[in-house]
Amino acid sequence: MNGSAAYVEGAVDYTTKIPNNVNLAEDGRVLKALEQWHPGYIDWWMSMGPEGFQASEVYLRTAVSIDPKGWAKFGHVKMPEYRWGVLLAPQEEGRLVNFGAHKGEKAWQEVPGEYRAMLRRLLVIQGDTEPASVEQQRHLGKTAPSLYDMRNLFQVNVEEGRHLWAMVYLLQKYFGKDGREEAEGLLERRSGDVDKPRMLGAFNEATPDWLSFYMFTFFTDRDGKMQLESLAQSGFDPLSRTCRFMLTEEAHHMFVGETGVGRVIERTCEAMKAAGIEDPFDIARIRALGVIDLPTLQKKANLHFSLSLDLFGSEVSTNAANFFNSGLKGRFMETKIDDDHRLTSAVYPVLKFIDGEIRMVDEPALTALNMRLRDDYVKDCQGGVNRWNKLIEKAGVRFALSLPSVAFNRHIGEFAGVEASPDGKLLTAAQWAKMRDQWLPSSGDGEFIASLMTPCWERGEYARWVSPPKVGVDNKPGDFDYVRIHAG
Amino acid sequence: MGIALISETDAQALAPRPRASFIDFQTEPSRYRHWKLRFEGERAELAMDVDENGGLFEGYLLKLNSYDLGVDIELADALQRLRFEHPEVRVVVLKSAKEKVFCAGANIRMLAGATHAHKVNFCKFTNETRNGMEDSSRFSGQKFLCAIKGTAAGGGYELALACDEIILADDGSSTVSLPEIPLLAVLPGTGGLTRVTDKRKTRRDRADAFCTIEEGVKGKRAVEWRLVDAIATTSKFDAAVNAAAARLAATSDRPVGAAGIALTPLMREIGETSLTYALVRVDIDNAARRATITLQGPASAPPADVAALHAMGADFYSLRLARELDDAILHLRANAPEIGVIVFKSEGDPARALAHDAFLGDNAGHWLAREIVNYWKRLLKRIDMTSRSLVTMIEPGSCFVGILAEIAFASDRAFMFSGRMKGDDRPEATLALSALNFGPLPMSNDLTRLQTRFIGEPESVEKARATIGSSIDASDAETLGLVFESLDDVDWADETRIFLEERSSFSPDGLTGLEANLRFAGPETMETKIFGRLTAWQNWIFQRPNAVGPEGALKRYGSGVKAGFNRERV
Incomplete structure (x- = not known):
C-alpha cells in the first residue's frame, strides 16, 4: 500500500496525508484546502457512512496506481482508515476539445471564466450524488446476506466516498472560494432529509433492502456511468481525466448490481425447480420457499428504472444544449460518433407527449442531448436485462424480465404529468390507482422482502434467497473472511 | 423585464399569434387559468400555478410558472379583488403552487417573438401591477409576504421584490436570481435593478455581483445581501411564513368585520370603431389615428352615507367610471397601437361631480371610499404613463371637476372653450377643483x-387651492394656468383641428420620448426611476442586435448556441 515517495506520473503519492497522483505535495494551496476539508469528511463518514461497521476490517481494494493493470491492491482495512485520495487518469498529450463551439481548440487546463458557473454547477450536481448513495445504503450492512455481499457494499461505499473526493478536488483547485463553499455543502446535505435534501430526487429515496441495493447499483449507478462517460468527454481536461478514472471504479458497482440481481434470479429459479413449481406467477407458493418471485423482481426493476430515467432531466433541455455547445459535457462515446460534433443544424427524435398522445418528434439535436444520453442508457440497461433473461431461460422457467416504457411512472420531463402503463399506454388517474400495485412494489411486497432480510454473516454462508457468486473477490475461496466484524 | 430562467423550451418557436381577436383585460376568479386564491380570515394566499398551455399567444409554452401578459392580467385582477372584495384581508401571502419553482419570470419565447411594442406594453403593465402591490401595502393596509420555495428567477424575483417581505426556503436549492444579463443580454426591467438598490438597499457591488450570477443567490448570503428578509428550512418554513404573515397583518389598518363589495362584470360593447361602457365611450378615428374618450358625469347625487355607498358597491359612480376608464385605456394601449392621440371629453353636471368628490373626501376614513380614491390614483398614474399624446377638450356641458380635472392636468395639452357656441344651449365650460386635487392623487414623482x-411657481398651486369648490370659467382657468389655452367660438374648431393634425404628423417615437420627459418634472422616486431610467434603458436594449438581432441573446436563448455580440460599447 505504501507507494514510493518520489512523484511519478501515474503512480499514487502516499507521502502526503491525501494519496494522489496530481502532485499535491507541490500544490500547497489545494493541499491545505483538502486537509482542512478532510476532518469534516471523516466526521461525515463516521456519522453517515456504514452503520455499525466502522471498526470492522473489510477486504477492500485500494487504488495504488492509475495504470489499468495494477491500479488496485487488496487488503483488510478499517473503513475510516481507507486511503481516500485524488486520482486522475493520465494527461493525454495534445488533447483537444472534441465537440461544440470550441471543437478543435486545445483542451482547457484551467476553467474558462465564462463557463465557470456552469461547470461548477455540473460538478456540484455530480458530486452530490456520491455521498448521497452512501447515506442511502448505510443501514444495509446489518442485513447483509453474506460477508461477500457485505464487502461489496462497503467497497461501493468507500469508492463513492472517493468519487466525492474527486469532485471536491476539482472544486477546490479550480473554483476558488465558491468551490470551497460548495465542497462544504456536499457534506452538509443529507439524503432524504426534509431540510437539507440531496439535489436529485432518486438520491433522496430510501434503499430499504438488498434487492433495492442491487437494483440501485444496476440502474442508478448506470445513470452515473452515463453521466461520467459524457463528462469524460469534457473539454475541461481535469474533469475529463477525473471521470475517466472514476469510470473504472463505477464498473464494479454495476457488476455488483447485475450479478446481485442475477444471483437472486438463479436462486429463485433453482428453488422453483426443486419444488416443482412451473408457474412463475404462483407467487404465494414461491414466496413460501423463502425466495423472491420473478414478478416482484419485475416490479422492483420497474421502479428503479423509472426513478433513474428521471435523473436524465427533461428530454428537451437548454442546459444540456449549453453544456454541449460550451464543450463541457459531450455525448456517450462522443469521439466515436460520426457527425460534425457541433450539432447546430442536426435534429434528434424525441418521444413527447403532444395533444394527448405519445409521439416521436424531431427536435434540434443540441437541445435533445438528455434524450440521446437516455436512449444510450436504455440500450445499456437492456443488455443487462437480456443477460438476466438468459439465466431464467437456462433454468427452464418461462418468464422474461423487461424494461417498462419510458413514459411509465415518471416525475420529470415529458411524461411527468401523465400516467402510463409499463407498455406505454396512457391511463386515467383511476386506472393508474387500480393497477399501480401490479406494476410497482406494494407495501405487501416490501414487507415480504423485508422479512427475508436477515443477516447471514458466517464465512461461506449465503442467505437462502440469493445464490453464491461464481467467483470470489480477488479470486478468494468461498469461505474467505471478507469482513472481520468488530463492533463499532 | 421579468425574464424567465427556463431550462426547457421549444427552440424553434413560431412567431406568436394571438389566440383571441384582442387582448382583454377583464377577467374574474372563476376564469383564472394561472392563479389560485384562498382566503383564511385576515390572510389570503395567492398561489401562482401557470397553465403552460394558457399563453396569450401561440408558439410558446408557459413552463415553470413563467408568465406572459395574460398571467399578469389575472394577477392584476386578483389584486383588485383583494382590495375591494376582501377588506378583511390584511396580508396576502404570495407563493407558488408548483414544486421546485416559484416563478421563472417572463416567458422568453414569448419575448423573443413579440413585437417591440408588445414587449414595451407588457413591461409597462407588469410594472404598474407591481407598483400597485406596493401602493396597496402603503395606502390600503394590505401587506404582501412572498414565500419562495424553489427558483425565483428574473421576473419571478421581481414579483417578490414588490412584496413587503420575502422569506426564502433554506433547502440548498431555492434561489433568488436576476440572470437577465448573463443569460439574455437584457435587464431585469420589471423594477428589478431599481428595487434591489432602492428598496432592498443592497450594496451596489453586491447588486452588481448578484445581477451577473446566473444561478443566483441562496441561503445565508441572500439574507446577508438583503435580497430576502429571512430564510427558513423546509420543516420550519410554514411556521416562519405564518409568523411573518401574522406580524405583517398586525401592522394593517384594514377594517375589522367589514364586508367587501363585488366587482361585477363591466357592461362593455366593442364595435368596429367604438367601445361603449355605461359611463365611458371611446370613438376611434383610424384615419386620424385618434381616439376620443367621452366620460359621463354622475346622473344623480352621491349616496347619503357610507352604508348607502356600500350598498351601491360597484354601481357607485366614481368606482364604475374608474373601472371603465381603466379598461378603455388598457384596451387602447394593447389593441390600438396606431392610435397616437387620445382626446378626453366629458359630459355632465359639474356640481354633481363635485358633490361626489366631496363625498369621497368627507369619508376618506372609510375603507371603501379610500379604496376608490386609491384606485383613481393608480388609474391617473396609468394615464400619465400612457405613451400617446393626451389632450383634454373642455367644452360646454362638460364636467372636468375634481378627480376628472386631474385628467386635464395629466394631459399634454388642455384646451378650454370660452363662451357659448352658436345654437348650443349647453352650459358654458367650467373647471372646478376639489380637495382631491391637492394631495390624495399624487403622480409617480409623489407630487400632485x-x-x-x-414646479417653478408654487404660489400658483396656492392660488388654485383658493378656488376649491368654485366654478372657474375659461378665462380664469387660463389665468390660473390650469389649461393651455382658452379658445372662443371663432377659433375653437380651427385651432383644435390644426393642433390635432399637427400632432399626428410628428414621429410617434419622438412624441413618446418628448411626453415621457415633460410629464414628470420634479424629484425622482422609485417609480419614476423604474419608468424613466430602467424602462428606457431596457427599451433601448430591446432594440439592439445584441439582444434581438439574429445572433442576439434573446433569439439564441434555448438553442444552446451562444449569442454573438457586437463588442462596441455605446
Whole structure:
C-alpha cells in the first residue's frame, strides 16, 4: 500500500496525508484546502457512512496506481482508515476539445471564466450524488446476506466516498472560494432529509433492502456511468481525466448490481425447480420457499428504472444544449460518433407527449442531448436485462424480465404529468390507482422482502434467497473472511 | 423585464399569434387559468400555478410558472379583488403552487417573438401591477409576504421584490436570481435593478455581483445581501411564513368585520370603431389615428352615507367610471397601437361631480371610499404613463371637476372653450377643483399634478387651492394656468383641428420620448426611476442586435448556441 515517495506520473503519492497522483505535495494551496476539508469528511463518514461497521476490517481494494493493470491492491482495512485520495487518469498529450463551439481548440487546463458557473454547477450536481448513495445504503450492512455481499457494499461505499473526493478536488483547485463553499455543502446535505435534501430526487429515496441495493447499483449507478462517460468527454481536461478514472471504479458497482440481481434470479429459479413449481406467477407458493418471485423482481426493476430515467432531466433541455455547445459535457462515446460534433443544424427524435398522445418528434439535436444520453442508457440497461433473461431461460422457467416504457411512472420531463402503463399506454388517474400495485412494489411486497432480510454473516454462508457468486473477490475461496466484524 | 430562467423550451418557436381577436383585460376568479386564491380570515394566499398551455399567444409554452401578459392580467385582477372584495384581508401571502419553482419570470419565447411594442406594453403593465402591490401595502393596509420555495428567477424575483417581505426556503436549492444579463443580454426591467438598490438597499457591488450570477443567490448570503428578509428550512418554513404573515397583518389598518363589495362584470360593447361602457365611450378615428374618450358625469347625487355607498358597491359612480376608464385605456394601449392621440371629453353636471368628490373626501376614513380614491390614483398614474399624446377638450356641458380635472392636468395639452357656441344651449365650460386635487392623487414623482405643473411657481398651486369648490370659467382657468389655452367660438374648431393634425404628423417615437420627459418634472422616486431610467434603458436594449438581432441573446436563448455580440460599447 505504501507507494514510493518520489512523484511519478501515474503512480499514487502516499507521502502526503491525501494519496494522489496530481502532485499535491507541490500544490500547497489545494493541499491545505483538502486537509482542512478532510476532518469534516471523516466526521461525515463516521456519522453517515456504514452503520455499525466502522471498526470492522473489510477486504477492500485500494487504488495504488492509475495504470489499468495494477491500479488496485487488496487488503483488510478499517473503513475510516481507507486511503481516500485524488486520482486522475493520465494527461493525454495534445488533447483537444472534441465537440461544440470550441471543437478543435486545445483542451482547457484551467476553467474558462465564462463557463465557470456552469461547470461548477455540473460538478456540484455530480458530486452530490456520491455521498448521497452512501447515506442511502448505510443501514444495509446489518442485513447483509453474506460477508461477500457485505464487502461489496462497503467497497461501493468507500469508492463513492472517493468519487466525492474527486469532485471536491476539482472544486477546490479550480473554483476558488465558491468551490470551497460548495465542497462544504456536499457534506452538509443529507439524503432524504426534509431540510437539507440531496439535489436529485432518486438520491433522496430510501434503499430499504438488498434487492433495492442491487437494483440501485444496476440502474442508478448506470445513470452515473452515463453521466461520467459524457463528462469524460469534457473539454475541461481535469474533469475529463477525473471521470475517466472514476469510470473504472463505477464498473464494479454495476457488476455488483447485475450479478446481485442475477444471483437472486438463479436462486429463485433453482428453488422453483426443486419444488416443482412451473408457474412463475404462483407467487404465494414461491414466496413460501423463502425466495423472491420473478414478478416482484419485475416490479422492483420497474421502479428503479423509472426513478433513474428521471435523473436524465427533461428530454428537451437548454442546459444540456449549453453544456454541449460550451464543450463541457459531450455525448456517450462522443469521439466515436460520426457527425460534425457541433450539432447546430442536426435534429434528434424525441418521444413527447403532444395533444394527448405519445409521439416521436424531431427536435434540434443540441437541445435533445438528455434524450440521446437516455436512449444510450436504455440500450445499456437492456443488455443487462437480456443477460438476466438468459439465466431464467437456462433454468427452464418461462418468464422474461423487461424494461417498462419510458413514459411509465415518471416525475420529470415529458411524461411527468401523465400516467402510463409499463407498455406505454396512457391511463386515467383511476386506472393508474387500480393497477399501480401490479406494476410497482406494494407495501405487501416490501414487507415480504423485508422479512427475508436477515443477516447471514458466517464465512461461506449465503442467505437462502440469493445464490453464491461464481467467483470470489480477488479470486478468494468461498469461505474467505471478507469482513472481520468488530463492533463499532 | 421579468425574464424567465427556463431550462426547457421549444427552440424553434413560431412567431406568436394571438389566440383571441384582442387582448382583454377583464377577467374574474372563476376564469383564472394561472392563479389560485384562498382566503383564511385576515390572510389570503395567492398561489401562482401557470397553465403552460394558457399563453396569450401561440408558439410558446408557459413552463415553470413563467408568465406572459395574460398571467399578469389575472394577477392584476386578483389584486383588485383583494382590495375591494376582501377588506378583511390584511396580508396576502404570495407563493407558488408548483414544486421546485416559484416563478421563472417572463416567458422568453414569448419575448423573443413579440413585437417591440408588445414587449414595451407588457413591461409597462407588469410594472404598474407591481407598483400597485406596493401602493396597496402603503395606502390600503394590505401587506404582501412572498414565500419562495424553489427558483425565483428574473421576473419571478421581481414579483417578490414588490412584496413587503420575502422569506426564502433554506433547502440548498431555492434561489433568488436576476440572470437577465448573463443569460439574455437584457435587464431585469420589471423594477428589478431599481428595487434591489432602492428598496432592498443592497450594496451596489453586491447588486452588481448578484445581477451577473446566473444561478443566483441562496441561503445565508441572500439574507446577508438583503435580497430576502429571512430564510427558513423546509420543516420550519410554514411556521416562519405564518409568523411573518401574522406580524405583517398586525401592522394593517384594514377594517375589522367589514364586508367587501363585488366587482361585477363591466357592461362593455366593442364595435368596429367604438367601445361603449355605461359611463365611458371611446370613438376611434383610424384615419386620424385618434381616439376620443367621452366620460359621463354622475346622473344623480352621491349616496347619503357610507352604508348607502356600500350598498351601491360597484354601481357607485366614481368606482364604475374608474373601472371603465381603466379598461378603455388598457384596451387602447394593447389593441390600438396606431392610435397616437387620445382626446378626453366629458359630459355632465359639474356640481354633481363635485358633490361626489366631496363625498369621497368627507369619508376618506372609510375603507371603501379610500379604496376608490386609491384606485383613481393608480388609474391617473396609468394615464400619465400612457405613451400617446393626451389632450383634454373642455367644452360646454362638460364636467372636468375634481378627480376628472386631474385628467386635464395629466394631459399634454388642455384646451378650454370660452363662451357659448352658436345654437348650443349647453352650459358654458367650467373647471372646478376639489380637495382631491391637492394631495390624495399624487403622480409617480409623489407630487400632485398641480405641484408638478407649477414646479417653478408654487404660489400658483396656492392660488388654485383658493378656488376649491368654485366654478372657474375659461378665462380664469387660463389665468390660473390650469389649461393651455382658452379658445372662443371663432377659433375653437380651427385651432383644435390644426393642433390635432399637427400632432399626428410628428414621429410617434419622438412624441413618446418628448411626453415621457415633460410629464414628470420634479424629484425622482422609485417609480419614476423604474419608468424613466430602467424602462428606457431596457427599451433601448430591446432594440439592439445584441439582444434581438439574429445572433442576439434573446433569439439564441434555448438553442444552446451562444449569442454573438457586437463588442462596441455605446
